[in-house]
Amino acid sequence: MLDTLPQSLALIFGLEGLMVLLFGTALGIVLGALPGIGSTVAVAIVLPFTLGMGQAPAILLLLAIYAGSVYGGSISAILINTPGTPQSAATCLDGFPMAKRGEAGLALGWATSASVIGGLCSAVVLILAAPQLAAFALNFGPIETFALILLGLTCIVSVSEGSLLKGLLAGVLGLFLATVGGDPITGEARFTFGQFQLIAGFNLLAVVIGVFALSEVLIRAASTLDQAAGVNAFRGIVLPSWSAWRGRLGGLAKSVLIGNGIGVLPGTGAATAAFISYAEARRASPRRENFGRGEPDGLIASEAANNAVTGGALVPTMALGIPGDAITAVMLATLTLHGITPGVRLMSDQPVLMGAIFAGFFLINLMLLPLGMAVSRLAAPLLRLREAYMLVTITLLCAVGVYFVRGNPFDLLVMALAGIGGFLLRRQGYPMAPLVIGMVLGPTLEISLRQGLILTDGSFAAFFSGHPIALGLSLAALAMLALPLYRAWRRSA
Amino acid sequence: MVVSERALVALVLLLGGAGLAYTAYGSGGFADLGGAFSPMFFPRIVLAVWLALALVNLVLDLRQGAEGPTLPPLRAGLIAVAVLAYVQLLIPLGFFLASVAFAVVALPLLGVRNIPMIAALALAVPGALVALFNHTLAMPLPTSPFVWWL
Numbered sequence: 001m002l003d004t005l006p007q008s009l010a011l012i013f014g015l016e017g018l019m020v021l022l023f024g025t026a027l028g029i030v031l032g033a034l035p036g037i038g039s040t041v042a043v044a045i046v047l048p049f050t051l052g053m054g055q056a057p058a059i060l061l062l063l064a065i066y067a068g069s070v071y072g073g074s075i076s077a078i079l080i081n082t083p084g085t086p087q088s089a090a091t092c093l094d095g096f097p098m099a100k101r102g103e104a105g106l107a108l109g110w111a112t113s114a115s116v117i118g119g120l121c122s123a124v125v126l127i128l129a130a131p132q133l134a135a136f137a138l139n140f141g142p143i144e145t146f147a148l149i150l151l152g153l154t155c156i157v158s159v160s161e162g163s164l165l166k167g168l169l170a171g172v173l174g175l176f177l178a179t180v181g182g183d184p185i186t187g188e189a190r191f192t193f194g195q196f197q198l199i200a201g202f203n204l205l206a207v208v209i210g211v212f213a214l215s216e217v218l219i220r221a222a223s224t225l226d227q228a229a230g231v232n233a234f235r236g237i238v239l240p241s242w243s244a245w246r247g248r249l250g251g252l253a254k255s256v257l258i259g260n261g262i263g264v265l266p267g268t269g270a271a272t273a274a275f276i277s278y279a280e281a282r283r284a285s286p287r288r289e290n291f292g293r294g295e296p297d298g299l300i301a302s303e304a305a306n307n308a309v310t311g312g313a314l315v316p317t318m319a320l321g322i323p324g325d326a327i328t329a330v331m332l333a334t335l336t337l338h339g340i341t342p343g344v345r346l347m348s349d350q351p352v353l354m355g356a357i358f359a360g361f362f363l364i365n366l367m368l369l370p371l372g373m374a375v376s377r378l379a380a381p382l383l384r385l386r387e388a389y390m391l392v393t394i395t396l397l398c399a400v401g402v403y404f405v406r407g408n409p410f411d412l413l414v415m416a417l418a419g420i421g422g423f424l425l426r427r428q429g430y431p432m433a434p435l436v437i438g439m440v441l442g443p444t445l446e447i448s449l450r451q452g453l454i455l456t457d458g459s460f461a462a463f464f465s466g467h468p469i470a471l472g473l474s475l476a477a478l479a480m481l482a483l484p485l486y487r488a489w490r491r492s493a
Numbered sequence: 494m495v496v497s498e499r500a501l502v503a504l505v506l507l508l509g510g511a512g513l514a515y516t517a518y519g520s521g522g523f524a525d526l527g528g529a530f531s532p533m534f535f536p537r538i539v540l541a542v543w544l545a546l547a548l549v550n551l552v553l554d555l556r557q558g559a560e561g562p563t564l565p566p567l568r569a570g571l572i573a574v575a576v577l578a579y580v581q582l583l584i585p586l587g588f589f590l591a592s593v594a595f596a597v598v599a600l601p602l603l604g605v606r607n608i609p610m611i612a613a614l615a616l617a618v619p620g621a622l623v624a625l626f627n628h629t630l631a632m633p634l635p636t637s638p639f640v641w642w643l
Contacts, residue, residue: 049630051632166550169546172542172546175539176539179539183532191513191517191536214576218572218573222568387603391599392595392596392618396595399580399588400622403588409584416573416580423569427498428499429499446535451529453529454529
């Protein structure tokens with residue numbers, strides 16, 4: 001990859017590359033700051049804009065939206081006590097009290113500095129870990145791939161929010177949706193019920209936009225809608241001085257490590273990392289009694305960890321083609337739309353593109369500092385917008401996004417039905433990330449299982465004899481399923 | 494016994510899975526290929542797991558009784574109907590007109606009572622999107638037989 005680094009850098013530092021990074025990061029910050037949009041919806045609604053772009057600018061734009069939106073969530077968390085993204089929920093705990101006592105600029109300064117450091121470290125993790133993991137996975141055949149996807153799915157289900165059973169059911173629903181349409185081996189139509197539009201299967205992005213963005217509109221419509229929020233006085237970001245950092249660097253390093261570690265695990269996500277990091281900081285900080293009353297240590301813990309997750313979450317996505325969460329599932333779908341097959345061969349087949357992605361992701365996190373300072377002042381007035389305006393705009397953007405993927409009116413109907421179905425399921429505690437990830441991984445799971453069985457003359461037991469990696473991965477998958485059951489049993493006992 | 498919305502959703506999932514499993518296991522129209530070669534091999538496994546999980550899920554949800562959220566408010570239902578109508582009208586009416594109509598219906602449902610604001614937003618957001626996609630990005634949105642000049 002080092003041989004092709006000049007070409008990769010040329011992709012980033014060309015006019016288009018730089019414009020995409022600047023615009024994408026700024027837009028990501030604004031979208032992340034708007035409560036109710038969140039990183040997944042932000043990435044999903046920006047997706048249609050990438051369809052007319054080349055591979056590298058399209059992926060860089062979505063990465064910029066992703067990293068920008070995770071940081072942007074801290075703006076509304078601090079200024080109006082409403083996290084723009086779930087990842088910033090822990091930021092409210094100390095950010096809002098600081099804003100209330102007139103230190104909104106300084107609170108955002110701490111959040112921005114911690115986010116930039118967390119994000120940069122996560123970019124390093126992505127650059128170092130993804131090629132190693134992909135190189136290891138190059139030896140995988142269909143049996144190992146099957147076991148790996150099984151492990152990925154169980155990981156995601158067992159650690160996702162809500163009950164294990166509902167998570168599993170959502171994952172299985174996603175696997176089923178992936179089977180609708182032509183059989184990948186024989187080409188025969190399955191579950192199309194005479195509808196020719198279904199022969200190509202459900203459009204993944206129509207389902208993703210439906211279950212995440214449109215269902216969010218309906219959930220918000222079902223709840224008490226916010227009027228224009230009261231925004232704390234804010235005249236721009238004030239960065240903390242070097243001396244103010246003294247005594248806090250250890251906590252920052254610990255938060256970054258927590259975020260990096262959790263990010264690589266499929267399914268856990270930035271919100272979990274932020275809360276774990278916050279709890280650890282409160283336990284270890286010499287200023288623990290100030291937590292919840294505007295303590296910068298709390299802000300650092302939350303923001304460093306949630307941004308440190310971003311690069312880690314991209315490691316299994318890029319290296320193995322297994323998305324770690326809903327956002328990376330959307331990214332994976334986008335890569336596929338642009339003719340890129342994520343997974344073990346991506347690093348060796350497209351070194352220029354991968355180099356651009358790695359270097360671009362580092363640059364995006366570096367840009368968070370100046371852009372955060374500039375854009376947060378513009379984003380603050382937007383927080384006064386009524387929620388109703390945003391909900392209508394999001395619905396229109398959803399329709400535009402789905403229409404542009406294939407130009408097929410049937411996809412619009414799929415999006416609407418997925419939105420209504422997602423709304424009903426989410427209200428009852430069914431997580432949607434396993435559904436989407438099941439749908440993304442379903443075709444590969446099916447093909448690897450069937451190819452494996454053909455290779456072993458139909459013997460499933462042979463999957464584990466002579467395939468130590470598959471055996472290890474399958475045992476890990478079993479353990480991931482057994483762990484929550486064991487915990488539940490211990491609690492009840 | 495009061496059946497909660499949660500149990501109702503669980504029941505729909507079970508019945509849906511059962512119906513699909515009936516189709517999958519009873520399908521005779523597929524090429525007679527055995528084992529892993531059969532197009533229904535993988536869906537049958539998935540549906541069997543679906544049925545088992547949905548059954549346990551229903552039992553647990555029924556045991557919980559009427560806990561969980563009550564039926565969604567009428568507003569969410571009306572917005573859902575408006576979204577369904579919108580996606581159906583998007584191609585025949587074109588993006589601009591269908592979006593204006595959707596915004597005019599949805600904004601009052603979402604509590605906006607200021608008529609000039611409804612009119613302004615209903616025209617401005619679709620108009621801005623048409624300007625951006627049709628004229629700046631050269632990615633045309635569905636056109637209307639009535640406002641083709643947009």
